Amino acid sequence: MIDASRIITEALVQSGADVFIGYPITPSNLFYSYSKERFPEFLAGPDEISVLQWMCGYSAAGKIPVTATAFPGLALMTETLNMAYMMELPMVLIITQRLGPSTGSATTGAQGDLKFIDGIISGGFPLPIFSPSNFDDAWTLSNEAVKTAIKFRTPVIILTSKELVMTQKSFNINSLETLEKVDTTPKAFEPPYQPYKAGEDMVPPFFPLGNNEYQVRFNSSTHDNDGLIRKGTPESLANTWRLREKLENRIDEYTFFELDAEEGATNLIVTWGVTADASRDAVYSIRNKGEKISLLIVKTLLPISKKIYDIIDSYDTVTFAEENMTGLYKEMIFGKRNNPKVKTATKFAAMLTPSEIEEIVK
Amino acid sequence: METTEKILTTAKMPFCPGCGHGVCVRSISKSLKELGYKPKDVALVSDIGCSGLVDPLFATHTIHGLHGRAPALGVGVTLGLDNPYKKVIVIQGDGGATIGLQHILEAARRNIDMTLVVINNLLYGMTGGQMSGLSTNEFKDYKHNDDNTEPYDVVNLAHQSGAAFSVRVNDISNFTDVLKEAISVQGFSLVELSSLCTSYGMKKVAEFKDFIAAEEKLMNKRPVGVSLKRETNSLLENIKGLDTQFTSTINDSIGVVIAGSAGGGIQSAARMLAKAGMLSGLHATMKGEYPITVGTGFSVAEVILSKKPINFTGLEKPSVVIAVTDDGWNKVKNRITENSKVFVDSKISTERNFETKEFLKIGGKKGAALCTVSHWIKESGIFPIEALLKVVEDSKYAASLQNAIKSADDL
Ligand SMILES: Cc1ncc(C[n+]2csc(CCOP(=O)(O)OP(=O)(O)O)c2C)c(N)n1
Numbered sequence: 001m002i003d004a005s006r007i008i009t010e011a012l013v014q015s016g017a018d019v020f021i022g023y024p025i026t027p028s029n030l031f032y033s034y035s036k037e038r039f040p041e042f043l044a045g046p047d048e049i050s051v052l053q054w055m056c057g058y059s060a061a062g063k064i065p066v067t068a069t070a071f072p073g074l075a076l077m078t079e080t081l082n083m084a085y086m087m088e089l090p091m092v093l094i095i096t097q098r099l100g101p102s103t104g105s106a107t108t109g110a111q112g113d114l115k116f117i118d119g120i121i122s123g124g125f126p127l128p129i130f131s132p133s134n135f136d137d138a139w140t141l142s143n144e145a146v147k148t149a150i151k152f153r154t155p156v157i158i159l160t161s162k163e164l165v166m167t168q169k170s171f172n173i174n175s176l177e178t179l180e181k182v183d184t185t186p187k188a189f190e191p192p193y194q195p196y197k198a199g200e201d202m203v204p205p206f207f208p209l210g211n212n213e214y215q216v217r218f219n220s221s222t223h224d225n226d227g228l229i230r231k232g233t234p235e236s237l238a239n240t241w242r243l244r245e246k247l248e249n250r251i252d253e254y255t256f257f258e259l260d261a262e263e264g265a266t267n268l269i270v271t272w273g274v275t276a277d278a279s280r281d282a283v284y285s286i287r288n289k290g291e292k293i294s295l296l297i298v299k300t301l302l303p304i305s306k307k308i309y310d311i312i313d314s315y316d317t318v319t320f321a322e323e324n325m326t327g328l329y330k331e332m333i334f335g336k337r338n339n340p341k342v343k344t345a346t347k348f349a350a351m352l353t354p355s356e357i358e359e360i361v362k
Numbered sequence: 363m364e365t366t367e368k369i370l371t372t373a374k375m376p377f378c379p380g381c382g383h384g385v386c387v388r389s390i391s392k393s394l395k396e397l398g399y400k401p402k403d404v405a406l407v408s409d410i411g412c413s414g415l416v417d418p419l420f421a422t423h424t425i426h427g428l429h430g431r432a433p434a435l436g437v438g439v440t441l442g443l444d445n446p447y448k449k450v451i452v453i454q455g456d457g458g459a460t461i462g463l464q465h466i467l468e469a470a471r472r473n474i475d476m477t478l479v480v481i482n483n484l485l486y487g488m489t490g491g492q493m494s495g496l497s498t499n500e501f502k503d504y505k506h507n508d509d510n511t512e513p514y515d516v517v518n519l520a521h522q523s524g525a526a527f528s529v530r531v532n533d534i535s536n537f538t539d540v541l542k543e544a545i546s547v548q549g550f551s552l553v554e555l556s557s558l559c560t561s562y563g564m565k566k567v568a569e570f571k572d573f574i575a576a577e578e579k580l581m582n583k584r585p586v587g588v589s590l591k592r593e594t595n596s597l598l599e600n601i602k603g604l605d606t607q608f609t610s611t612i613n614d615s616i617g618v619v620i621a622g623s624a625g626g627g628i629q630s631a632a633r634m635l636a637k638a639g640m641l642s643g644l645h646a647t648m649k650g651e652y653p654i655t656v657g658t659g660f661s662v663a664e665v666i667l668s669k670k671p672i673n674f675t676g677l678e679k680p681s682v683v684i685a686v687t688d689d690g691w692n693k694v695k696n697r698i699t700e701n702s703k704v705f706v707d708s709k710i711s712t713e714r715n716f717e718t719k720e721f722l723k724i725g726g727k728k729g730a731a732l733c734t735v736s737h738w739i740k741e742s743g744i745f746p747i748e749a750l751l752k753v754v755e756d757s758k759y760a761a762s763l764q765n766a767i768k769s770a771d772d773l
């Protein structure tokens with residue numbers, strides 16, 4: 001029997017993550033203990049602001065750092081996460097959701113942090129958010145998280161939930177294919193080197209601090225291609241705008257989802273993370289009763305690809321299944337306003353069950 | 363040996379006329395040059411504030427971060443580079459040192475090999491001259507500020523936390539020499555330099571000296587902080603596969619809730635049950651629930667055993683509920699449905715009449731849960747009890763676990 005914390009930790013290390021820097025918090029503590037055992041380098045930070053600042057330092061020095069926390073820690077990390085984003089530093093943050101607000105209930109799972117994370121980068125900039133729905137995803141999406149972080153020079157969040165990463169399950173580990181270390185060699189560029197000058201792929205080539213070839217500058221404030229503070233110049237504003245474009249224009253390179261479409265179905269269940277397994281069971285049961293139903297499990301929650309909108313638009317009725325009060329992913333797609341085509345199967349402070357989902361879909 | 367490569371990109375400073383920050387920047391550059399550092403051997407970490415406007419002036423590698431956090435960023439850069447030939451210099455103001463004091467203490471405590479220069483102008487220059495945690499009372503009086511809380515002595519605080527070298531220098535003619543000494547130290551060094559803010563402080567340096575804290579120089583002999591790197595093994599390496607050796611009569615799925623008190627072997631009984639199920643060709647899940655204070659109060663575990671792979675791991679309607687203590691019973695009694703098979707210890711007072719047995723007395727405090735599980739396995743015949751005995755075979759506590767399992771015969 002194993003749990004997804006173990007799978008995610010192992011996948012990140014195999015993918016080439018170098019260092020885990022953590023501060024303990026339930027329900028992310030298994031990541032902390034597994035990382036202490038497995039990462040080539042492990043550091044215990046004195047608080048979450050330090051944790052993420054240290055990670056930025058490691059990342060700027062060319063390493064791939066990882067941490068795991070929950071909402072209270074992420075709240076403290078928010079300013080530094082913006083810094084990492086602005087500096088374009090690759091790293092992975094695992095956020096395990098638990099019941100809020102505030103300290104809430106540390107050992108009760110939830111899916112309540114999506115909206116906070118959606119707006120976490122000041123200015124409404126996109127940040128890749130991956131959400132594993134089961135053990136297989138835990139493996140592959142962790143690998144994709146490292147790839148995406150390096151490829152796009154960005155922090156990436158793996159958004160999980162207590163029940164998903166702490167429940168033990170019998171699982172055939174031989175089904176997990178060994179992962180390759182993600183290549184971090186800087187790509188070719190047109191000289192002269194400027195730390196924030198990007199080519200057509202919109203991502204500047206990465207050289208670490210301290211390298212002997214090129215002077216590099218990282219900057220958290222609005223900066224030009226040289227990495228120097230510039231307020232409101234066309235070059236510096238274009239550089240900031242690029243942060244959005246590199247992720248939005250190439251969104252389908254890191255958009256992951258699972259669509260179980262049934263021929264002739266007009267109803268769709270949309271779900272993510274820990275509620276996906278309950279939805280799989282609900283779909284099985286509904287089909288057993290002779291009804292037609294399709295299932296969309298979203299794995300790249302943010303930013304939202306047009307592919308996701310198109311799938312949702314192709315159904316007459318859509319039920320969002322989520323473990324929060326109002327359907328936070330539903331609100332990402334349709335807003336807070338009632339919509340005759342949209343239903344929400346939600347649950348507060350407990351796991352949403354297959355029969356509850358089925359009840360709403362009916 | 364002094365290097366010929368320029369450390370500064372320009373002689374023109376971005377500060378107000380007469381601002382002391384310019385002297386500090388030039389002293390830092392001079393000390394690096396005289397120590398022979400080439401620009402690419404230095405990573406300059408800057409904070410936010412007027413004192414943070416320095417990165418464009420340096421031809422070194424630079425990283426310009428957040429207000430107060432530069433020392434923490436510097437720690438990450440130093441450990442990340444892990445290269446004694448690269449020098450990490452962090453610059454921040456007294457405001458930065460106030461908001462991020464914890465980061466300084468942590469860098470000092472770990473004796474991280476970097477130099478932090480705190481440029482102290484006794485105020486928040488960039489935001490309009492407000493008082494900081496390092497503003498002296500003399501200066502606050504002069505500014506007609508009625509707060510008379512004593513300032514932090516950041517030099518002493520760093521020393522108390524374990525910094526290899528920490529010093530306050532007020533005389534600008536000594537800046538370069540002291541900086542050279544600090545940069546040459548192995549481990550964490552902090553240099554507090556006094557700097558006059560001509561816009562919000564006063565105009566003359568000569569007057570300023572009456573408002574600043576006295577010079578001091580403190581040292582600790584301690585090993586330099588490093589981050590250990592090691593070879594590790596896969597976390598999947600020691601996960602043993604459980605091959606089917608027994609047969610089960612379960613055709614669908616069955617959910618078991620086991621409840622008791624902390625230290626009563628509840629979680630391990632559940633894990634053993636799950637593994638016995640796996641040895642009998644079943645899929646299994648297991649989760650535990652207990653108060654944050656794990657050593658006291660209730661302990662509840664849920665196990666699902668199923669012929670088919672298990673998706674949803676929640677347990678809506680438990681088929682079996684086992685409770686061996688009141689703590690546990692109170693936690694799970696509401697989950698019982700008409701179809702649940704219930705086993706409670708005879709000491710527990712229940713509102714309804716359930717089948718009770720002396721599980722605690724027979725199985726013992728630590729073995730009661732396992733004893734009850736064994737009783738149920740035998741009674742229901744879901745799989746042979748040998749499957750459970752097989753699970754405990756290689757355990758450190760095999761003998762006492764086997765006793766607990768066998769004690770079910772005495773119920
Ligand atoms: C988290 C945060 N809070 C407040 C500020 C606003 N702020 C910018 S600079 C500064 C004070 C700078 O004072 P100091 O560090 O002493 O540098 P100086 O300007 O005096 O050189 C403050 C409060 C900020 N940038 N970030």
Ligand code: SF4
Nearest residue numbers: 378381412487559560
């Ligand atoms: S405001 Fe003060 S500290 Fe800032 S540049 Fe001007 S004189 Fe220097």
Ligand SMILES: [Mg+2]
Nearest residue numbers: 455456485487
């Ligand atoms: Mg200041």
